[in-house]
Structure formats: C-alpha cells, structure tokens
Amino acid sequence: MSNILDNNQPNESGEPSASPLSIEIVTDDPLPEPDWYDRIRSAVTHAATLRGYSNGEIGIRVTNDAEIRLINARHLDHDYETDVISFAYADEPPTIEGELVVSLETAQRVAERVGWSVENELLLYVVHGTLHIAGMDDLEDDVRIEMRAAECQVMKSLGIEDIVHYGPDRIDVNVKPSSSPSEARS
Known part of the structure; x- marks a missing residue:
C-alpha cells in the first residue's frame, strides 16, 4: 500500500497551503511516525x-x-x-525538478550501527539526494568536502546538531570518505 502526500496540504484554516516548491512523498509502507512526512518536506526545502x-x-x-x-x-x-538514488531533471535557479528514492531499511540498519535515530539517518539521505538534484556532487575529494559541509548546514538547520558526530565522513580512523552517506559508515 502506498501513501501519497504533497506539499499543498491544508493549513490550520483548512485552505491549501501554496508553496512554490511542490514536494510529493510516496511511501511503500507507512513511516514510523506521522510527523516524519513534514520533517522530510522540511529537509528538502532547506537543502x-x-x-x-x-x-x-x-x-x-x-x-x-x-x-x-x-x-x-x-x-x-x-x-x-543503496541508501539514496537521485534523479535530477532540471536545475536552473530558482527552479528545480527531480526525484529521489531512499531506503528506510538501510536507514534502520545504519542508524542502529552508528548509534543515532532512524529519522535522522533517513533525513540525511533526503538531504544528500536533494543536494545531488541541486547540482552538488561528491565523487572527488574537493567537492565531497563542500557537499558534506552543505549536509551539515542543512541538518543543523533542521535542529540536528549531532550530525558532526554521526554524519558521513566524520573523523574516525575506521571510516574512509565515500560518495554515499551510509557507505561512509559501513
């Protein structure tokens, strides 16, 4: 069963909210908490x-x-x-179009291994994928540093301060930089 939600949900007065950035979320299974949908929308918007x-x-x-x-x-x-796959269709500021796919199952597994919440791990995938759609890359060291800094900035703007401890490419002798958030923590 699939849940489909979009960014134009009714506001407190019952009127549809008008947002120039439309965000549609499709889930193969319901998310663990109803507020995750709003958190995902916020992550996309911030990124x-x-x-x-x-x-x-x-x-x-x-x-x-x-x-x-x-x-x-x-x-x-x-x-x-994998954790996230992104498809960019258009990225000419201020307009962006694309899709991303994230694995909740991978988020659950990685979150348990690194010691933070599944929600934070899933939001990291959403931020990472959105940054890819927005033209960022992480295949080379110099651009990976920029992308990781952008991920940290967005996650902090969402109130997730511990990204510096649990995010990809954190300073850890057992972790090497990678192109995908969960690969850095494998």
Whole structure:
C-alpha cells in the first residue's frame, strides 16, 4: 500500500497551503511516525533553499532495500541496494525538478550501527539526494568536502546538531570518505 502526500496540504484554516516548491512523498509502507512526512518536506526545502532553489517539484519515494536495489539495477546498472538514488531533471535557479528514492531499511540498519535515530539517518539521505538534484556532487575529494559541509548546514538547520558526530565522513580512523552517506559508515 502506498501513501501519497504533497506539499499543498491544508493549513490550520483548512485552505491549501501554496508553496512554490511542490514536494510529493510516496511511501511503500507507512513511516514510523506521522510527523516524519513534514520533517522530510522540511529537509528538502532547506537543502533546495541552501542551493538557491525556491520553485519546482521534487518527488521522494521511501522504500526498502529490495526495491531500491531493483531501481539501482534498472536505472544505474548497479546490482546492489543503496541508501539514496537521485534523479535530477532540471536545475536552473530558482527552479528545480527531480526525484529521489531512499531506503528506510538501510536507514534502520545504519542508524542502529552508528548509534543515532532512524529519522535522522533517513533525513540525511533526503538531504544528500536533494543536494545531488541541486547540482552538488561528491565523487572527488574537493567537492565531497563542500557537499558534506552543505549536509551539515542543512541538518543543523533542521535542529540536528549531532550530525558532526554521526554524519558521513566524520573523523574516525575506521571510516574512509565515500560518495554515499551510509557507505561512509559501513
């Protein structure tokens, strides 16, 4: 079963809220807490705004490892599960369009391993994917540093101060930099 929500939910007066950045969230299974939908929307909005985007559409699918593995194989020829996959369609400020897919199952596994909340881990994937859609990359060391700084800034703007301890590429002799948030913590 799928839940579909968009950014134009009724406000307190019952009127649809008008936001120039439309955010649609599709979940293969309901999220653990109802407020996660709003937190995901906020993460997308903060990441897009940081990069100069205020209009457009971003779709998010929250799925499991088996499904993200199929998407990864079908679209990127990678036969493995991953934490986040992003598809950028348009990124001409102030307009952005794209989709991202995140694995709740990976978030649960990684969050338990690194010792922070599943919600924070999932939000990190959403921020990471949105930054990719907004034109950031993390394949080379110099741009990875910029992306990690942007991730930290967005996560802190969401009230997640402990990103410096649990986020990717944290200072840890057992962790090497990677191109994906959870890979850094494998």
